[in-house]
Amino acid sequence: MKQMAEEVKNWLLEAGEVIKARLQNPLIVETKSSRTDLVTNVDKETETFIVSKIRQAYPTDQILGEEGLGDVVTSTAGRLWIIDPIDGTLNFVKQHENFCIMVAFFEEGIGKLGFIYDVMRSEFYWGGKDLGVYQGTSKLPAIPDVALADGLVGMNAYMYRANQCKGQEIANASSGVRMIGCAGIEFIQLLRGNQVAYLSYLAPWDYAAGIVLAQELGLISSQLSGAPLSLLKKELFVCATPATYANIQQITS
Amino acid sequence: MKQMAEEVKNWLLEAGEVIKARLQNPLIVETKSSRTDLVTNVDKETETFIVSKIRQAYPTDQILGEEGLGDVVTSTAGRLWIIDPIDGTLNFVKQHENFCIMVAFFEEGIGKLGFIYDVMRSEFYWGGKDLGVYQGTSKLPAIPDVALADGLVGMNAYMYRANQCKGQEIANASSGVRMIGCAGIEFIQLLRGNQVAYLSYLAPWDYAAGIVLAQELGLISSQLSGAPLSLLKKELFVCATPATYANIQQITS
Numbered sequence: 078m079k080q081m082a083e084e085v086k087n088w089l090l091e092a093g094e095v096i097k098a099r100l101q102n103p104l105i106v107e108t109k110s111s112r113t114d115l116v117t118n119v120d121k122e123t124e125t126f127i128v129s130k131i132r133q134a135y136p137t138d139q140i141l142g143e144e145g146l147g148d149v150v151t152s153t154a155g156r157l158w159i160i161d162p163i164d165g166t167l168n169f170v171k172q173h174e175n176f177c178i179m180v181a182f183f184e185e186g187i188g189k190l191g192f193i194y195d196v197m198r199s200e201f202y203w204g205g206k207d208l209g210v211y212q213g214t215s216k217l218p219a220i221p222d223v224a225l226a227d228g229l230v231g232m233n234a235y236m237y238r239a240n241q242c243k244g245q246e247i248a249n250a251s252s253g254v255r256m257i258g259c260a261g262i263e264f265i266q267l268l269r270g271n272q273v274a275y276l277s278y279l280a281p282w283d284y285a286a287g288i289v290l291a292q293e294l295g296l297i298s299s300q301l302s303g304a305p306l307s308l309l310k311k312e313l314f315v316c317a318t319p320a321t322y323a324n325i326q327q328i329t330s
Numbered sequence: 331m332k333q334m335a336e337e338v339k340n341w342l343l344e345a346g347e348v349i350k351a352r353l354q355n356p357l358i359v360e361t362k363s364s365r366t367d368l369v370t371n372v373d374k375e376t377e378t379f380i381v382s383k384i385r386q387a388y389p390t391d392q393i394l395g396e397e398g399l400g401d402v403v404t405s406t407a408g409r410l411w412i413i414d415p416i417d418g419t420l421n422f423v424k425q426h427e428n429f430c431i432m433v434a435f436f437e438e439g440i441g442k443l444g445f446i447y448d449v450m451r452s453e454f455y456w457g458g459k460d461l462g463v464y465q466g467t468s469k470l471p472a473i474p475d476v477a478l479a480d481g482l483v484g485m486n487a488y489m490y491r492a493n494q495c496k497g498q499e500i501a502n503a504s505s506g507v508r509m510i511g512c513a514g515i516e517f518i519q520l521l522r523g524n525q526v527a528y529l530s531y532l533a534p535w536d537y538a539a540g541i542v543l544a545q546e547l548g549l550i551s552s553q554l555s556g557a558p559l560s561l562l563k564k565e566l567f568v569c570a571t572p573a574t575y576a577n578i579q580q581i582t583s
Contacts, residue, residue: 172524254487256509271425
C-alpha cells in the first residue's frame with residue numbers, strides 16, 4: 078500500500094506541474110448546473126491524466142471522477158478510485174489558488190489511501206489506513222479531541238445562511254465559522270487541528286480523500302443524520318473531532 | 331517615506347520572529363467583550379514593542395493601538411500611527427496561523443504607508459501613497475476592475491447571517507462568499523485580485539493599513555453608507571473594485 082501511495086504521489090506532483098503551466102494562459106471556463114458551478118479545460122485534462130495513469134497501472138479497478146471521465150460507478154464493491162481533479166474550481170478560476178487535487182482509493186468500501194494536494198502552496202497531505210498521515214515527509218500527530226465551543230467550524234454558505242440542519246445554531250455554539258470554498262483545504266484545516274468540524278453538502282469526490290486521512294487521525298465522518306456515507310451520491314456531510322461530533326448530533330437531533 | 335517604510339518593515343520582521351518563538355509555548359488567553367473576542371500576552375507584547383519603536387524614532391507622533399498601549403486618539407490631525415499587533419487573534423489562538431501584524435501611517439488624515447505581514451506564511455505586503463504596493467520586493471500590478479457578479483466577496487459572519495445591510499443580497503449577487511476571520515488576510519485577497527470586495531464591521535486598526543494599500547492599487551474604501559471612514563471608531567466597512575463598489579451601492583441604497 079505504501080508503494081502504491083508513492084506511485085500516486087508522483088502522478089499528482091506531475092499533474093500539479095501541468096496545472097501551474099496552464100495557469101500561464103487564459104482558462105476555458107464553462108458553467109455546469111449554475112453560473113457559479115464551473116468546469117475548465119484544466120479540470121478535464123487533469124482528470125483524463127489521472128484516469129489514464131490508473132488504467133495503465135490497475136486496469137480492472139473502478140474509477141469515479143467528478144468530470145465523468147472514469148466509469149459509471151453504482152457499487153463500492155471491489156477496488157474503487159475516487160478523483161476530484163480540481164477541487165474548488167471557482168477559487169481556481171477567480172483566484173488561481175486555494176484549490177486542490179484529491180484522490181482516494183477504497184477496497185470493498187473501506188478507505189485505504191487519501192491524497193490532498195494544495196498545488197499552489199506546495200502542500201501535499203497523504204496517507205491511509207494504518208499508514209498514518211503525512212504532510213510531505215512529516216508525520217502528523219493525532220488531532221486533539223476539542224469540543225465545538227472551543228473550536229472553529231468550516232461550513233458551506235447555504236447551510237449557514239438558510240440555517241439548513243441548524244447550521245446557524247452549530248456555528249453560534251462554536252468559536253466561529255469559516256468559509257474557504259474548497260473542500261480539500263477545509264480537510265487540511267481539520268488535519269492541522271485548525272478547525273474542529275466541517276459541514277457541507279458534498280459529492281463523493283469532495284470528501285473521499287479527506288475522510289480516509291481524517292479517520293486515521295481520529296476524526297469521525299458521516300452524513301449529518303449520522304448515517305454512513307454512501308460514496309455514491311451527494312449527501313449532507315459532517316467530519317469532526319469525537320467531542321464536536323457529539324455536540325453537533327445533540328444540536329441537530 | 332521609502333526610508334521610513336524600510337524602518338517599519340524591519341520592526342515588523344523582528345516582531346514576527348518573537349511571535350513565532352512565543353508560539354512554541356502555551357499562550358495566555360483572556361476574553362474581552364465576549365467569549366470569542368480574545369487577547370493574548372503576545373498581542374500585548376507585540377503592541378508594546380511596536381509602540382516603543384515608534385516612540386524612539388518619532389517621539390511626538392500620535393499612536394492608536396488595538397490594545398490601548400499607545401495614546402488616547404481623538405483627532406486625525408498631524409502624524410498618526412495605527413497598529414493592530416495581531417489581527418485575527420481568534421485564528422492566532424485556535425490555528426496558530428492565518429493572522430497578521432498590521433501598521434499604518436497617516437498624515438492629516440491621509441494614508442501614507444501601510445504594512446500587512448502574514449507572519450506564518452512569510453508574506454509581507456507593504457507600500458503607500460505614490461510608492462506602489464509590494465509583496466516582499468515584487469511590485470503588485472493594478473487590480474482589474476471586476477464587477478460583483480464576476481468576483482468573490484469576503485464578509486463577516488454576522489453581516490451574512492443576519493442580512494445586515496443586505497449582506498445576503500450582496501453575497502448572492504457575487505460569485506461566492508468567503509470568510510477567513512482575519513481582516514489582514516481579507517485585504518491580501520483584495521490586493522492579489524482574489525476577491526472583489528470585503529465587507530465587515532471594523533475598528534480603525536482593522537482597516538487602516540489595508541485601505542492605504544488598496545487605494546494605491548485602485549480600490550475604493552468607505553463606510554457602507556458611502557460616508558468617509560473616521561479612522562477613530564468602529565464602522566460598517568466596504569472596500570471594493572470601482573465596478574463592484576457601484577454594484578454594492580446600488581444594492582444597499
